[in-house]
Amino acid sequence: MKYEDGKVVETFEKPDGQRRVELIERADGNARFVELALLHDEYAGDYWSSAHHSGVYADVTAARDDLKKIIYWLRPE
Numbered sequence: 868m869k870y871e872d873g874k875v876v877e878t879f880e881k882p883d884g885q886r887r888v889e890l891i892e893r894a895d896g897n898a899r900f901v902e903l904a905l906l907h908d909e910y911a912g913d914y915w916s917s918a919h920h921s922g923v924y925a926d927v928t929a930a931r932d933d934l935k936k937i938i939y940w941l942r943p944e
Contacts, residue, residue, distance in 0.1 A: 892927050900930050
């Protein structure tokens with residue numbers, strides 16, 4: 868996806884292809900992330916929809932560290 872407030876610097880994909888997380892770095896150096904879910908509509912077909920929006924973090928490293936704690940399928944087993 869394209870975001871007005873920044874660029875995607877890293878993408879994490881769930882092995883089944885049904886979810887992904889995009890890590891976004893903003894122009895001011897702050898960062899955030901968005902979890903997307905692949906959904907299906909009988910008329911429109913498959914499409915990506917927002918499932919979770921994070922708050923704003925001081926930098927990409929802080930956002931990456933937190934997303935691995937928050938997004939259940941990225942947590943270490």
